[in-house]
Amino acid sequence: MVISKHPLRFILTALIAGLPLFSFANIVSDSTKVHAETIHLVSDSAKVVTETATTTKELVSKEDLAAEERAEFIQHHLLDSHDFHLFSYGKESGHEKHIGFPLPVILWEDGLHFFMSSKFNHGEAVAESNGKYFAINHHNGMIYNTGAKGTFNVDEKHHTTNTKPIDFSMTKSIVMILIVALLMLVIFRNLGKSYAKNGGIATGVGRFFEPLVLYIRDEIAIPNIGEKHYKKYMSHLLTVFFFIWFLNMFGLTPLGVNVTGNIAITAALAIITYLITTFTANRNYWGHIFWMPGVPVPMKIILAPIEFLGTIIKPFSLMIRLYANMLAGHVVLMSIIALMYTFNSPIGSPLSFVLAFVLSILEILVALLQAYIFTMLTALYFGAAKEEHHHEGADHH
Amino acid sequence: MEGTLNLVGAGLIVIGAGLGIGRIGGSAMDAIARQPEASGKIQTAMLIAAALIEGIGFAALFAVK
Numbered sequence A: 001m002v003i004s005k006h007p008l009r010f011i012l013t014a015l016i017a018g019l020p021l022f023s024f025a026n027i028v029s030d031s032t033k034v035h036a037e038t039i040h041l042v043s044d045s046a047k048v049v050t051e052t053a054t055t056t057k058e059l060v061s062k063e064d065l066a067a068e069e070r071a072e073f074i075q076h077h078l079l080d081s082h083d084f085h086l087f088s089y090g091k092e093s094g095h096e097k098h099i100g101f102p103l104p105v106i107l108w109e110d111g112l113h114f115f116m117s118s119k120f121n122h123g124e125a126v127a128e129s130n131g132k133y134f135a136i137n138h139h140n141g142m143i144y145n146t147g148a149k150g151t152f153n154v155d156e157k158h159h160t161t162n163t164k165p166i167d168f169s170m171t172k173s174i175v176m177i178l179i180v181a182l183l184m185l186v187i188f189r190n191l192g193k194s195y196a197k198n199g200g201i202a203t204g205v206g207r208f209f210e211p212l213v214l215y216i217r218d219e220i221a222i223p224n225i226g227e228k229h230y231k232k233y234m235s236h237l238l239t240v241f242f243f244i245w246f247l248n249m250f251g252l253t254p255l256g257v258n259v260t261g262n263i264a265i266t267a268a269l270a271i272i273t274y275l276i277t278t279f280t281a282n283r284n285y286w287g288h289i290f291w292m293p294g295v296p297v298p299m300k301i302i303l304a305p306i307e308f309l310g311t312i313i314k315p316f317s318l319m320i321r322l323y324a325n326m327l328a329g330h331v332v333l334m335s336i337i338a339l340m341y342t343f344n345s346p347i348g349s350p351l352s353f354v355l356a357f358v359l360s361i362l363e364i365l366v367a368l369l370q371a372y373i374f375t376m377l378t379a380l381y382f383g384a385a386k387e388e389h390h391h392e393g394a395d396h397h
Numbered sequence B: 001m002e003g004t005l006n007l008v009g010a011g012l013i014v015i016g017a018g019l020g021i022g023r024i025g026g027s028a029m030d031a032i033a034r035q036p037e038a039s040g041k042i043q044t045a046m047l048i049a050a051a052l053i054e055g056i057g058f059a060a061l062f063a064v065k
Helices: A003-026 A028-048 A053-078 A172-197 A207-226 A230-250 A263-280 A282-290 A297-343 A348-386 B004-032 B036-064
Strands: A083-089 A095-100 A104-108 A111-114 A127-129 A132-136 A143-148
Touching: A028 A230, A053 A297, A083 A172, A104 A207, A111 A207, A143 A172, A143 B036, A172 A230, A207 A230, A230 A297, A230 A348, A230 B036, A263 A297, A282 A348, A297 A348, A297 B036, A348 B036, B004 B036
Parallel strands: none
Antiparallel strands: A083 A095, A104 A111, A127 A132, A132 A143
């Protein structure tokens, strides 16, 4: 791999210099919110001198409110949304301004409804389309059928009882998936083309990605699947690796997207892995599941359902692992950033800054590691589906 | 009460998963110290085993939720 040292050094420096900005960018609306809150607190503490007991109670409830707002902010960050919201300002002056762009909403409820999400006015208004009324629930970011007033009915367990339309909308996650798909198409098409143009040597950004592609082929695909069959699976392995890695990395930018931390997306990836494993498996694989060789007959009967369940649990654990890791990373990072509002003192900000900085670096590692593990385990399952004959012991080579 | 017991169970599983991953990491360190030339393979095996245990830990957390 030939990369001139200076651009690399520059990129690293820029990345490290930009990290605090990345970490703080998501919190802007919260900071104005909490700022206003602090002013209230200060004015309240002035009152404490004159009115004792009642104001103290008010103070406590205000603090609870601030904590609730922080929790809601983190929750909101983790959810998918119908508009691409970048940041907000002007909360304290009364009329809040949101910066971002609306996305198309496509719904099916007795006919097709198509409109831009700006109709919802950032979740505050009820959208009307062909005589139907829709509103966004703040708790889960989903669109529900409502009346013209936009009221949500809740049962005693605080579950919304309104019905939902079938939602095909272009949400923030879908926009990010399309962007990443386009990015991958451009990068890897150019990498492929550059071989022909430059006499078999990659050029440009391809020089960075070529060793990764080779690594996946030589260290993941060939040892796990075998020299004979690996080529068929390479496209899936490479796509999954770069798709997850890019989305994980986008999740660390101030765009505030959380695509791989969304269980629907990881489920889709795991289902694709499951389908490929199931439909390309040879008779050996099924033999091992339903009639395990080398064990007594009663044992074979006991093992068959367990092994069959195992084929479903494997992709299930793939799904949960990626989802939970990315979700946990986002929650911890956001909570650490929210620490400065919890402390509300000069110690809070530097502490939160240092912790968020260190954690961001760790998250960059986790982003790569999770993509690697997903690819690795996928290759392992493909290898099991294509194994030619039974080996004694765990030696797969 | 039931919810609390669930949480205790989840905590136990997370402790178990932590101990397991710690053991894997420690053993991998030992193995690499003994055979530095095989460190690549050991690392791969270590990551896979750790990921499998981690899956159990997360499954426990989701079962509670």
